[in-house]
Amino acid sequence: MGTLSKALCLLLLFCTLAVAAADVADTGGAPKYKDPKQPLGARIRDLMNRMTLQEKIGQMVQIERTVATPDVMKNYFIGSVLSGGGSVPAPKATPEAWVNMVNEIQKAALSTRLGIPMIYGIDAVHGHNNVYGATIFPHNVGLGVTRDPMLLKRIGEATALEVRATGIPYAFAPCIAVCRDPRWGRCYESYSEDYRIVQEMTEIIPGLQGDLPTERRGVPFVGGKSKVAACAKHFVGDGGTVRGIDENNTVIDSNGLFGIHMPGYYKAVNKGVATVMVSYSAVNDLRMHANKELVTGFLKDKLKFRGFVISDWQGIDRITNPPHLNYSYSVYAGISAGIDMIMVPYNYTEFIDKINNQINKNLIPMSRIDDAVKRILRIKFTMGLFEEPLADLTFANQLGSKEHRELAREAVRKSLVLLKNGKKGDNPLLPLPKKTGKILVAGTHADNLGYQCGGWTITWQGLDGNDLTIGTTILAAVKNTVAPTTQVVYNQNPDANFVKSGEFDYAIVVVGEPPYAEMYGDSTNLTISEPGPSTIGNVCGSMKCVVVVVSGRPVVMEPYVSTIDALVAAWLPGTEGQGVADALFGDYGFTGKLARTWFKSVNQLPMNVGDQHYDPLYPFGFGLTTQPAKL
Numbered sequence: 341m342g343t344l345s346k347a348l349c350l351l352l353l354f355c356t357l358a359v360a361a362a363d364v365a366d367t368g369g370a371p372k373y374k375d376p377k378q379p380l381g382a383r384i385r386d387l388m389n390r391m392t393l394q395e396k397i398g399q400m401v402q403i404e405r406t407v408a409t410p411d412v413m414k415n416y417f418i419g420s421v422l423s424g425g426g427s428v429p430a431p432k433a434t435p436e437a438w439v440n441m442v443n444e445i446q447k448a449a450l451s452t453r454l455g456i457p458m459i460y461g462i463d464a465v466h467g468h469n470n471v472y473g474a475t476i477f478p479h480n481v482g483l484g485v486t487r488d489p490m491l492l493k494r495i496g497e498a499t500a501l502e503v504r505a506t507g508i509p510y511a512f513a514p515c516i517a518v519c520r521d522p523r524w525g526r527c528y529e530s531y532s533e534d535y536r537i538v539q540e541m542t543e544i545i546p547g548l549q550g551d552l553p554t555e556r557r558g559v560p561f562v563g564g565k566s567k568v569a570a571c572a573k574h575f576v577g578d579g580g581t582v583r584g585i586d587e588n589n590t591v592i593d594s595n596g597l598f599g600i601h602m603p604g605y606y607k608a609v610n611k612g613v614a615t616v617m618v619s620y621s622a623v624n625d626l627r628m629h630a631n632k633e634l635v636t637g638f639l640k641d642k643l644k645f646r647g648f649v650i651s652d653w654q655g656i657d658r659i660t661n662p663p664h665l666n667y668s669y670s671v672y673a674g675i676s677a678g679i680d681m682i683m684v685p686y687n688y689t690e691f692i693d694k695i696n697n698q699i700n701k702n703l704i705p706m707s708r709i710d711d712a713v714k715r716i717l718r719i720k721f722t723m724g725l726f727e728e729p730l731a732d733l734t735f736a737n738q739l740g741s742k743e744h745r746e747l748a749r750e751a752v753r754k755s756l757v758l759l760k761n762g763k764k765g766d767n768p769l770l771p772l773p774k775k776t777g778k779i780l781v782a783g784t785h786a787d788n789l790g791y792q793c794g795g796w797t798i799t800w801q802g803l804d805g806n807d808l809t810i811g812t813t814i815l816a817a818v819k820n821t822v823a824p825t826t827q828v829v830y831n832q833n834p835d836a837n838f839v840k841s842g843e844f845d846y847a848i849v850v851v852g853e854p855p856y857a858e859m860y861g862d863s864t865n866l867t868i869s870e871p872g873p874s875t876i877g878n879v880c881g882s883m884k885c886v887v888v889v890v891s892g893r894p895v896v897m898e899p900y901v902s903t904i905d906a907l908v909a910a911w912l913p914g915t916e917g918q919g920v921a922d923a924l925f926g927d928y929g930f931t932g933k934l935a936r937t938w939f940k941s942v943n944q945l946p947m948n949v950g951d952q953h954y955d956p957l958y959p960f961g962f963g964l965t966t967q968p969a970k971l
Contacts, residue, residue, distance in 0.1 A: 425800025484531030496547020507731030525861020528892030752919025771926025802855025811915025926969025
């Protein structure tokens, strides 16, 4: 090596050391990315410049908690971990058990060379629904009925506190699908068939994340340790699939796509939502997980979304049919479409191998990897994860707190829709008197907390029974509400002889659908589960009765309506069944208005307000009102 070459090398080395020294000196001994006083952009750039390719790829990987061992976290530089539906540290785990689990995983992430904290995510779609003892709010199908954005904001605030109570900073909520066909098994995750109501309900986002400063409009924002990063999902058109089949194809023109299914995302991005989750479904035969035009071209480029885009559970696998048929292509298509974080959730080694191979072959450019990692780091910095990566028990007393349960109770009574109140020529049945002789309570859903909460409660598909979590069934609520002298008799499915021999003053019949979630919840008949129809027939033919329907969507009711004195749509009210009794007995009036069209027959579907042939049993916006009973 010549003298000149040696001099140049020494000069280059000196400059490199000087820059590194300046970085450290500027921040009092720490790199810029660790200094919260530095501008956000400077912190991102500084950290990006220090990262190897493997550290960048690791940030793009989200794995399930059951495989997130310390060695996996450290060896693969994993950027995110999640709990799938029902994935918990232990049955009926306490906040302390949750916090300890999350911190154990976090400590492994922090022990890596650069100490980049992982972000832990969980589905908290109607409260902190995986966690024993949490407040379970009504599912979105009921909340849309309230048409009360400020109520949604308060629910977001409460949910954020309960999620943080377990040490988790990221919630996969809200679902802002516009369900256009109730045969879809996820319809209860949608606020309405009307995009305008869905837009209003996005006020849950500042509830979850905190109020976005006006000057930061549209910039991802999470306002401290009492808040969580939110996730608008599922982008886009998930509620418009043919015949409501889950993960199916949405056949639609641009007016329908951008006029019906996209407006919720305009609001979500404007309110600073931190992340967006991509839909399993397709738009005009192109899987959304491979739709670069909409994910990158529209969401990122046109809407200027600056948070990160996350796949759904094994979402890139679904790009090919059958899933995982050509995983190399799926990885390429998903990353190229603009997905930043991949919910693997178990197959992380194969995913990392595939993405490495495609980068080495120049199939995926480094600019795409850098875009993904910058977005992920932006959210982590914005959340304050670098400053306070470890959770504590500060908010443990918020889980299932009395204040949150009262809020859920308020949400229940505001989400009820009174569809019928009295037969023709008769006086209204509701509100019911608290002081009377004997009341019959019947039906499969009257004393079943699991049925009341529906899917996405403790487990993915939901549960049957009362041992799943803490709450108040509708039967218990009735007993809490009536006068001490009133006798309440419960018979789940009384026969005609029992009904006739009981000398009841009136009956409350609570029937509906069993719990379900995606895939298993699709239905072509939308009927009330047996013995519900038999119970209605046995009871309502013999006495004054109110039927309360507990369901995730409108169901077939026309054959029974003429025999029923009063009919209430209670949707999936969650843990606070007292809210149902509040309205039945007149402590509060009925105020809810349908946010979904109630069809006569499934043969009419899909049928939405504004359609040319609109002939519902109860139209969109319908809902009888009552005044609170006088004491």
